[in-house]
Amino acid sequence: MELYSIMDMLLPFDWARYTFMKHAFLAILLVTPLFGLLSTMVVSNRMAFFSDSLGHGAFTGIAIGVLLGAVSPLVSLVLFSVAFAVFITYIKNKSTASTDTIIGVFSSTAIALGLMIMSHGGGFNKFSSYLIGDVLSITAEDLQALLLVVLVVLGGWALLFNRLLVLSLNSAFARSRGINTFWVESLFAAILAVVVAISIQWVGILIINALLVLPAAAARNVTNNVKAYQLLSVLIALGAGLTGLLLAYYWNMAAGATIVVISALVFFITLALKSRFRR
Numbered sequence: 001m002e003l004y005s006i007m008d009m010l011l012p013f014d015w016a017r018y019t020f021m022k023h024a025f026l027a028i029l030l031v032t033p034l035f036g037l038l039s040t041m042v043v044s045n046r047m048a049f050f051s052d053s054l055g056h057g058a059f060t061g062i063a064i065g066v067l068l069g070a071v072s073p074l075v076s077l078v079l080f081s082v083a084f085a086v087f088i089t090y091i092k093n094k095s096t097a098s099t100d101t102i103i104g105v106f107s108s109t110a111i112a113l114g115l116m117i118m119s120h121g122g123g124f125n126k127f128s129s130y131l132i133g134d135v136l137s138i139t140a141e142d143l144q145a146l147l148l149v150v151l152v153v154l155g156g157w158a159l160l161f162n163r164l165l166v167l168s169l170n171s172a173f174a175r176s177r178g179i180n181t182f183w184v185e186s187l188f189a190a191i192l193a194v195v196v197a198i199s200i201q202w203v204g205i206l207i208i209n210a211l212l213v214l215p216a217a218a219a220r221n222v223t224n225n226v227k228a229y230q231l232l233s234v235l236i237a238l239g240a241g242l243t244g245l246l247l248a249y250y251w252n253m254a255a256g257a258t259i260v261v262i263s264a265l266v267f268f269i270t271l272a273l274k275s276r277f278r279r
Contacts (some may be wrong), residue, residue: 015249023138024255028241030146031199032211032259034153036237038192039216040230044168049100050088050189052209053107054196057084059205060110061197062130063117074197081197084110085189093182133204135245135255149198156191164188165226203256211237214263221270222277236266 007022015021042051061080068076088106092099138146163184167174174181192212200208219232244259251258 015246020136020138021245021249023140023143024135024245025242026143027135027138027146027202028245029238030143030150031195031202032237032241033234034150034195035199035211036215036219036234037157037230038153038195039212039214039237040219040233041164041168041188042192042212043216043220045164047192048209048213049103049107051192051196051212053088053103053110054081054085054193055200055205055208056107056111056114057081057193058197058200059114059130060084060117061114063114067117074201077200078194078197081193082190085193086186089182089186089189093185130201131205132254133200133202133208133256135202138202146198149194153191153195156187160184160188160191203259204254207256207260210260210263214260214267215240218263218267218270221267221274224277236263240266 007016007025011025016025042048058077058081061077061084064080065074065076084106088103091106092102095102163174163179166177166179167181167184171181174184196208196212199211203211215233215237216229218236219229223229223232240262241259244262245255247253247262248255248258
């Protein structure tokens with residue numbers, strides 16, 4: 001409650017009177033910088049299609065939780081998403097098929113399996129909210145779990161960043177430097193899966209991949225070094241998150257979709273300015 005009192009003093013606005021908006025505001029402050037940070041490696045390693053498949057895998061995780069009779073499907077959602085991400089990485093490294101083909105097969109199978117399980121007995125409507133998400137539904141307990149995820153992800157990022165950076169330049173060079181590319185890719189995939197699984201109930205399956213692509217894609221248009229690239233990506237994600245939340249509140253729209261549209265607008269603006277910043 002002390003935190004809410006501080007927020008009341010710092011945010012003397014109409015929307016800040018509501019507890020659900022305070023929760024949503026704190027969630028945006030926690031999760032959008034993560035999306036901005038992780039998206040730099042998603043874009044640099046050409047993993048946009050892979051990150052999109054994680055949303056489809058998460059949908060199957062929800063369905064399995066429902067099938068097992070879990071009160072909250074979050075545990076099965078996280079576990080299945082991590083297993084799904086690591087398994088795709090394993091098959092991608094072992095198979096001779098093209099990466100986009102492998103990801104496409106797993107992605108389409110996962111969404112079809114999830115729909116099949118959830119539609120059994122006509123119970124799909126109860127879980128259709130996961131397709132759109134609702135950041136305004138976040139609770140104090142959700143914020144605690146989100147804070148734990150943020151700390152874990154930042155720790156993993158600190159351990160993996162240099163290896164991921166080398167891997168994004170050239171996988172053969174990374175192996176020649178003694179980097180176990182499979183384990184680095186698997187750990188990063190697992191981190192992505194956890195962030196997607198935790199966030200999907202507030203952002204929505206249909207648009208969560210956009211938050212893993214747009215901030216870094218926009219930042220890449222107007223930056224020339226890694227530090228500026230990461231910092232700007234985080235700032236774009238955070239700015240779009242806060243702006244989207246407030247516009248969604250005042251205009252009565254879906255917050256996740258509004259955040260994505262703001263991010264897309266920033267991308268097109270930076271794309272138009274690209275020639276001024278990058279030669």
